[in-house]
Amino acid sequence: MRSKLYIDGQWIRPVHGKTFSVINPATEETIHAIAAATAEDVELAVAAARRAFDKDGWPRIDGQSRGCYLRAIAAGIRARHDELARLEVIDNGKPLPEALGDIEDSAGCFEYYADLAEKLDNNPVEEIAVSDNRFTSKVVREPVGVAGAIIPWNYPLLMASWKVAPALAAGCTVVLKPSELTSLTALELAAIAMEAGLPAGVLNIVTGTGAEAGQAIIDHPLIDKLAFTGSVPTGSKIMSAAARDIKRISLELGGKSPFVIFSDADIEQAVEWIMFGIFWNQGQVCSATSRVLIEAPIYDRVMARLCQAAKEIRIGNGLDDGVLLGPLVSRGQYDKVVAAIEAAVKAGARIAIGGKRPEGLDKGYYLEPTILTEVPLDSAAWREEIFGPVLCVRPFETEAEAIELANDSRFGLAAAVMSQDEARAERVAAAFRAGIVWINCSQPTFTEAPWGGYKTSGIGRELGRWGLENYLEVKQITRYASKKRWGWYLK
Ligand code: NAD
Numbered sequence: 001m002r003s004k005l006y007i008d009g010q011w012i013r014p015v016h017g018k019t020f021s022v023i024n025p026a027t028e029e030t031i032h033a034i035a036a037a038t039a040e041d042v043e044l045a046v047a048a049a050r051r052a053f054d055k056d057g058w059p060r061i062d063g064q065s066r067g068c069y070l071r072a073i074a075a076g077i078r079a080r081h082d083e084l085a086r087l088e089v090i091d092n093g094k095p096l097p098e099a100l101g102d103i104e105d106s107a108g109c110f111e112y113y114a115d116l117a118e119k120l121d122n123n124p125v126e127e128i129a130v131s132d133n134r135f136t137s138k139v140v141r142e143p144v145g146v147a148g149a150i151i152p153w154n155y156p157l158l159m160a161s162w163k164v165a166p167a168l169a170a171g172c173t174v175v176l177k178p179s180e181l182t183s184l185t186a187l188e189l190a191a192i193a194m195e196a197g198l199p200a201g202v203l204n205i206v207t208g209t210g211a212e213a214g215q216a217i218i219d220h221p222l223i224d225k226l227a228f229t230g231s232v233p234t235g236s237k238i239m240s241a242a243a244r245d246i247k248r249i250s251l252e253l254g255g256k257s258p259f260v261i262f263s264d265a266d267i268e269q270a271v272e273w274i275m276f277g278i279f280w281n282q283g284q285v286c287s288a289t290s291r292v293l294i295e296a297p298i299y300d301r302v303m304a305r306l307c308q309a310a311k312e313i314r315i316g317n318g319l320d321d322g323v324l325l326g327p328l329v330s331r332g333q334y335d336k337v338v339a340a341i342e343a344a345v346k347a348g349a350r351i352a353i354g355g356k357r358p359e360g361l362d363k364g365y366y367l368e369p370t371i372l373t374e375v376p377l378d379s380a381a382w383r384e385e386i387f388g389p390v391l392c393v394r395p396f397e398t399e400a401e402a403i404e405l406a407n408d409s410r411f412g413l414a415a416a417v418m419s420q421d422e423a424r425a426e427r428v429a430a431a432f433r434a435g436i437v438w439i440n441c442s443q444p445t446f447t448e449a450p451w452g453g454y455k456t457s458g459i460g461r462e463l464g465r466w467g468l469e470n471y472l473e474v475k476q477i478t479r480y481a482s483k484k485r486w487g488w489y490l491k
Pocket of ligand 1: 231
């Protein structure tokens with residue numbers, strides 16, 4: 001496990017020598033200490049990224065060459081697949097099969113953007129027909145500059161990949177800050193980039209707290225773009241900080257996503273996708289379908305099967321065989337989720353199952369899969385993100401009511417619908433005010449498809465070609481092509 005900052009192609013100690021602890025959420029043991037960067041360290045990282053962008057030529061090498069580096073990073077991730085997945089488990093708590101999937105997806109993300117980097121070589125010049133034929137105009141795409149990327153703890157390496165891969169593909173240089181709760185694999189990404197021969201300064205990784213390292217990044221005047229994934233309150237701070245220097249921003253924030261199940265749905269399939277939508281990664285998923293609306297005629301049957309299946313999920317250390325629900329990421333997150341359940345009950349909700357620490361697991365931030373019913377529509381449990389394995393369920397009578405309930409939220413990240421009636425599923429999908437909509441499933445995520453939210457769930461889109469556009473500026477180059485004098489001042 002690494003502990004230093006990765007700045008300008010080197011491992012360095014933080015200027016003030018501060019560190020923070022890494023705690024394994026399955027055991028509550030401190031397993032490591034990592035450098036806590038301060039503003040002085042961020043200054044060095046930004047200077048390195050600036051030089052790599054302005055002087056060393058990273059944005060000017062061809063896309064083919066940038067693609068080669070990205071492919072080498074993908075290969076480096078694949079070569080250390082198991083080791084990286086195990087680091088993710090001891091850092092974040094997620095079950096090993098999920099972590100293995102995350103690592104595979106991270107490598108896939110670098111490969112996908114390697115392809116797009118190569119395509120940038122051929123495509124970018126777009127001729128524009130302008131209204132005056134004495135002029136010709138063309139449009140080119142250029143990298144935005146130095147990107148400051150700040151990420152959360154729920155998918156540590158994957159969230160880093162979603163930002164670093166498109167940024168490097170576009171020709172930007174990067175200062176990345178992982179979450180102080182899960183920094184281990186981001187540091188390994190730095191080591192992999194170093195082995196891949198990525199030029200110094202192109203990728204810099206500063207570990208540290210949001211208040212110190214994160215704030216120094218968002219305040220830095222020489223950063224051109226902030227790419228953030230995390231909570232709404234932090235997103236809001238980032239937007240304010242960006243306003244000062246008119247930095248470009250992309251924000252991937254929280255959600256309270258609905259899942260509407262019609263009575264023609266297959267009950268077994270519905271139950272499985274509901275579970276996948278809220279218990280995967282302990283419910284610590286921005287797009288978790290945490291509000292389930294079930295058409296009244298099948299409500300009791302779905303609830304009975306759901307509660308039975310949820311009770312059978314094996315809970316434990318993510319490294320143990322068969323475990324599908326690990327601990328929450330930290331003591332703080334555990335306390336927050338438990339408090340949210342208590343507040344829901346106070347507001348009038350009923351606990352159908354769960355709500356407490358599983359028997360026999362006295363150490364670790366474990367919580368039973370929890371299902372709440374009769375959750376008041378104006379309660380925090382129904383309206384705010386809980387970010388834990390906590391599902392709110394309620395019945396509905398009509399399609400119009402389901403759509404109204406689904407859209408009655410300040411969030412708009414994701415939404416899902418299940419019905420065998422294709423026309424109805426399409427109609428409801430069209431009515432959802434959300435950036436990601438699933439029909440007859442919940443959560444499948446593809447590198448090729450745009451990811452991001454409506455309303456307070458964010459601004460901009462990651463992944464796919466949209467993810468690359470996040471890191472590109474548009475430049476028009478207009479030429480006066482006539483031999484005649486312009487003749488405004490000089491006749
Ligand atoms: P958070 O906002 O607390 O922290 C996210 C990151 O911001 C961390 O690296 C943190 O250190 C940093 N940070 C905190 N304060 C800062 C400041 N003042 N200046 C700069 N950086 C600062 O979020 P979290 O608890 O790590 O993650 C959970 C949240 O992330 C949830 O709301 C979840 O929905 C959201 N999320 C969204 C997506 C998406 O794609 N939309 C994906 C994953 C997580």
